Amino acid sequence: MRTRFTDMMNITYPIVQGAMAWVSDAQLASAVSEAGGLGIIASGGRTAQWFREEIRLAREKTDKPFGVNLVLQDPDWQDKFQVILEEKPICVSVGAGNPLPLIEPLHEIGTKIFPVVPNIRLAKRVESAGADAIIIEGMEAGGHVGNISTMALMTQILPEISVPSIIAGGIADGRGLAAALLMGACGIQMGTRFYASQESSAHINAKMAIVNATDTDSVTTGRRGSLVRSLRNELTECYHKMEDEGRPREELSQLVRGTARKAPIEGDADWGIVQAGQSLSVIRELLPVATIIEQMMKEAREATELLQSYFVE
Ligand SMILES: Cc1cc2nc3c(=O)[nH]c(=O)nc-3n(C[C@H](O)[C@H](O)[C@H](O)COP(=O)(O)O)c2cc1C
Known part of the structure; x- marks a missing residue:
């Protein structure tokens, strides 16, 4: 499948594995990239040293593109930003904070920046400041969220934005991918679905x-x-x-x-936070990442064909 995002990133499918603090490491990110999506290593909560090692490990595991994530609420995010400036990953998604000051330094090293946005005002701001793509994340998502739903965000932001947009929050199968593309997005991002995959090293x-x-x-x-x-x-x-x-x-x-x-x-799922989105009931078993992606592409194709069959004269 080709979209402006797959062309820009040189990936096979418009499926991004959302950064997940304490979950998405080199193992998960490289598996997603190997399967044709875009894996992302999360730095949130980890040390800068761990982050650097995982970037290097992912490079050993795959020669496909993968990205990293920075959480601007992390107390030592600047140390991790320094790791990024030195390791020069292909792209960085940035959550929780003001990503504008990072755009120029990242572009200087040839790294693309994808801010995560929860509303139209921030989407427009980051686009005009030079973001390469934006990740529009609705309140259905796992982790830190805003208070607008994915559908309402797609409806309002997509017509206003011309950089490639990736939709996140409550997408867990190929029908969700097809719906986002139909709304005008260039791809989707999933966290929870990949959390519960075989390659996820979570407990x-x-x-x-x-x-x-x-x-x-x-x-x-x-x-x-x-x-x-x-x-x-x-x-x-x-x-x-x-x-x-x-x-x-x-x-x-x-x-x-x-x-x-x-x-x-x-492994304490009672007194630890199991960050997870709302689209849970379609996640029925721990599948390999490649199977998840293959199934999604099949479902997206079927959903699109079904939709086309409705348009009869
Ligand atoms: C366990 C978990 C941890 C997350 N940590 C981060 C993070 O560190 N940085 C970030 O930008 N987004 C984070 N997110 C959000 C995901 O990147 C993604 O946008 C979200 O999971 C999409 O919604 P979904 O869970 O319904 O698929 C996290 C999500 C989960 C489930």
Whole structure:
């Protein structure tokens, strides 16, 4: 399949593996890139040293394009930015913060930048500042989210933007890919679906919690701060109870401190955060990344053919 994004990135399919802090490493990213998509190594929460090693490891595992991700809320994001300037990956997706100052330095080293945007104002700002593509992420997504749905964002942003757009949030199969392309996007990004894949090095408990979950199991925490979408578990129930009791923000922060790594690394899917989006019930087993991508392409083709069959004279 060819879109402006696959042409720009020299990849086979318009499917990006979303950066996932504590989940997407060289193993997952290289598997997605080998299967024809675009893998992304997440630096969030990790050390700069780990990040550099994973970039180098991914280069050993694949000669296909892959990218990296920077979270601008990370306390040591500048150290990781320095790693990027030295390692010169093909592209960087940037979440949570103001990506504008990074555009010029990245372009100087020949690296493309894809800011993640949750609204139309930021989409227009990053486009006019020179972003190479934008990732439009709706509130259905796993992880830190805004409060506008993927459909509403596609409806409003896509007609206003001319750089290639990638849609994220609640897409987990080929019908979602076809729908995004039909709306005018150049590709999609999935996190949760790849979290629960065979190549994902996340702990089996976290992966199986995703496989066993359904639509209503995805909840958000943090209504007084930034929203985080994850699976409902002991931790989120406790968080909501404390929110209802009006407990101070520091106590809530204390409760979740360090929990982002607890589920994917230590396997505690009860008291760790299993960040996951809302499209859960179609994820029924831990499939290899290549199978996920092949199935999606087949489903997208079938959905498109079905749609065309409706247009009869
Ligand atoms: C476990 C997890 C961790 C995430 N961490 C990051 C991150 O570090 N940086 C980022 O830009 N997005 C992050 N995201 C968002 C994903 O990159 C992606 O946009 C999102 O998962 C798409 O929605 P989906 O989960 O419904 O597929 C994370 C998502 C998940 C599920």
